[in-house]
Amino acid sequence: MTRKYRLITGLAFALLALSQSAAAKPVQRSLCVFDIIGANGDVYQMMKDYAVAAQNWGVDFQLRPYTDEATAKADFQAGKCDAAAITGIRNREIVKFAGSLDMMAATPDYQAEHTAILAMSQPKAAKYMRDGPYETVGVINMGKVYLFAHSRKHLDSWKELAGQKVATISYDDQARTMVQHVGGAAVPASISSFATMFNNGSVDLCYAPAYAYSALELYKGLGDNGGILDYNLGILSAQVDIHWKRFPDGFGVKSRQWVANNLWDDAMRVIHKSEAKIPDKYWVNLSDEKAASYNRMFADVRQQLWKEGVYSHKMQFMLKKIRCREKPGNADCTKDTEGGPAGG
Amino acid sequence: MGFVQRCAVAGRSILMVAAAGLALSACAPMYSATGVLLSGYAKDNVVPYVQASKDTDLATCGTALGQSQLLGSFSRVMDDPDYLMFYNSLLAGYCADGYAAEANLRYLRASQSGNVEEATDARIAEKRWHAVAARRRYTAYRHLVETYGRPGVGGCPDLDDESDQSTYLIGLVTVLQAVQSDLLSGSQVGIPRDLAVNAGRAAKCLDNDRWWGVPDAVQATVWSFVPGTTPEGKTPWQVFHKSAAQAKASGMRLALALYGIAAENQGRTDELQRAIAAAAAIRGDQAPSEYVLVDRLAVAQLRHLSDKLWTEAEGHRTPIDGLGQFPGESSSPKPDTKGLL
Numbered sequence: 062m063t064r065k066y067r068l069i070t071g072l073a074f075a076l077l078a079l080s081q082s083a084a085a086k087p088v089q090r091s092l093c094v095f096d097i098i099g100a101n102g103d104v105y106q107m108m109k110d111y112a113v114a115a116q117n118w119g120v121d122f123q124l125r126p127y128t129d130e131a132t133a134k135a136d137f138q139a140g141k142c143d144a145a146a147i148t149g150i151r152n153r154e155i156v157k158f159a160g161s162l163d164m165m166a167a168t169p170d171y172q173a174e175h176t177a178i179l180a181m182s183q184p185k186a187a188k189y190m191r192d193g194p195y196e197t198v199g200v201i202n203m204g205k206v207y208l209f210a211h212s213r214k215h216l217d218s219w220k221e222l223a224g225q226k227v228a229t230i231s232y233d234d235q236a237r238t239m240v241q242h243v244g245g246a247a248v249p250a251s252i253s254s255f256a257t258m259f260n261n262g263s264v265d266l267c268y269a270p271a272y273a274y275s276a277l278e279l280y281k282g283l284g285d286n287g288g289i290l291d292y293n294l295g296i297l298s299a300q301v302d303i304h305w306k307r308f309p310d311g312f313g314v315k316s317r318q319w320v321a322n323n324l325w326d327d328a329m330r331v332i333h334k335s336e337a338k339i340p341d342k343y344w345v346n347l348s349d350e351k352a353a354s355y356n357r358m359f360a361d362v363r364q365q366l367w368k369e370g371v372y373s374h375k376m377q378f379m380l381k382k383i384r385c386r387e388k389p390g391n392a393d394c395t396k397d398t399e400g401g402p403a404g405g
Numbered sequence: 406m407g408f409v410q411r412c413a414v415a416g417r418s419i420l421m422v423a424a425a426g427l428a429l430s431a432c433a434p435m436y437s438a439t440g441v442l443l444s445g446y447a448k449d450n451v452v453p454y455v456q457a458s459k460d461t462d463l464a465t466c467g468t469a470l471g472q473s474q475l476l477g478s479f480s481r482v483m484d485d486p487d488y489l490m491f492y493n494s495l496l497a498g499y500c501a502d503g504y505a506a507e508a509n510l511r512y513l514r515a516s517q518s519g520n521v522e523e524a525t526d527a528r529i530a531e532k533r534w535h536a537v538a539a540r541r542r543y544t545a546y547r548h549l550v551e552t553y554g555r556p557g558v559g560g561c562p563d564l565d566d567e568s569d570q571s572t573y574l575i576g577l578v579t580v581l582q583a584v585q586s587d588l589l590s591g592s593q594v595g596i597p598r599d600l601a602v603n604a605g606r607a608a609k610c611l612d613n614d615r616w617w618g619v620p621d622a623v624q625a626t627v628w629s630f631v632p633g634t635t636p637e638g639k640t641p642w643q644v645f646h647k648s649a650a651q652a653k654a655s656g657m658r659l660a661l662a663l664y665g666i667a668a669e670n671q672g673r674t675d676e677l678q679r680a681i682a683a684a685a686a687i688r689g690d691q692a693p694s695e696y697v698l699v700d701r702l703a704v705a706q707l708r709h710l711s712d713k714l715w716t717e718a719e720g721h722r723t724p725i726d727g728l729g730q731f732p733g734e735s736s737s738p739k740p741d742t743k744g745l746l
Binding site for chain 2: 086087097098099100101102103106107109110112113114116117121125126127128252253254256257272275276277278327330331334337338
């Protein structure tokens, strides 16, 4: 064997060893997690499990808790976080298709939400889950949003909401549109302030997931005459975004599928525990006719938002198809709205 | 057998059954009396003895688990010994929390070394133990409620007695721990989340200066967990820094444990290190002798928070006598070896 040949062979082996060693070791990446409670919160616990699984796909996440979502989003977009877990509503500004999942009254129940998340997680949805430098790599159900009112009589029909003051999260433009549509007064609020505003009577209504009933003591605002509308205003989600160029090839698909298959049950347990805490006396159940009236109102609002381009049209039509598969009798299923008829 | 003979046999049987019943029913007051006696003895002697104990493992996993079933069974023959079962349940909660802490460190080590199966298993084990801790702590809360009413709902209970005040204080901390344990379990138990806010309100029933800065620390902990509860112009850290000074003066580190928990929850490693360092600066057992166990359990909590920092950075827990040191720091200055060789 010539000296030159031995040198080349040795170099080749050395390079092979290096590349194998590099492939085996996961890359370290930061994951900034918005959780309203902090590092002890439900979302953060799920992200710890997610981070363990991510090592299988070549990434070693270092988690950081954020209790302020605006800061988490800003740090992510500024590049300080390689990945971030934020709400779907916020994510609409980053990955429009994924963030549009949290559209108002678009998924009637958890089964529909599950279908939507699974659809978003399949490989053929991958191209929609990227938006510029960002990619959504996980979607977690965080529960239905309900309307809380000081007086239950205001929930019987959406027309009763006219003239009522509704605490509306400042960046939630879809909620603001809805409140204005029904003739209510949208009073700007934050996640930190809306419960106090409701409990001290500054507003007549607010909307929140079931979790807030106990954690933020909304029962104080409900008192003896209050009620919670048993109608799904929308389902919140937590969504994990990455700067996709900083992650190994194929990370997104594996991540989305793992999250969809592994975190659904954990999330539902948290949701069910919260919803079970609400006493029966507070629920305001709608007759089929009144529920249909709410459905029509929300369909009108969503169509208005379609025209304004607030949501991803792709997502909006997909959710209509899911909704109409479940409830083909809904009036909007045969209408040429939100992308067209979507019967059965 | 003739009629008369049958009647005689029946009559004797009836008499025998009645006699046995009489004998057994005579035991019932004895059980009840024994329960009252044991309960009273435990309150007057066992609880103070255990509170002054320095062996946290014996006090939590030993005492609580050992006597829990025996003393609890007396609720079948007398009114529930709530005062006693409160202490038993909260100590049993610490025992479960200890197992959860070990599983947590196992998860961190496995994550560091890329052992996904081991890390996944450790996470499941950790969450199971947190659920056990949550249930036990919630049981302690229910016993507290039986004795003092619901904390933070309505006015303050009657707390003229010092032992009532210390029990109430420890109860409020236990409430926060119950909610935290449930969160860390993945909400398996479903403890009402408003208990934390109520505990913060109830803390105002206690004299903050008398009780080592802990009542204010309870409130500040609630602020760091529940959005919208921090008063305008205040931060939890202002309160915790003051509590740290009170801990230094009294030797009782319970407020520092709450400080550490709040800091970790908020991702404030700087504040967490400050809490741990403040605890480490209090050497030995300087807390009042009758509350040494409370102090030791607080230190154990802070040590676990320190263990997490060390494990994440170095793959192992805090070195022996290393509480107050942090990864990358040396325990003693290195001698100058320049020019020796």
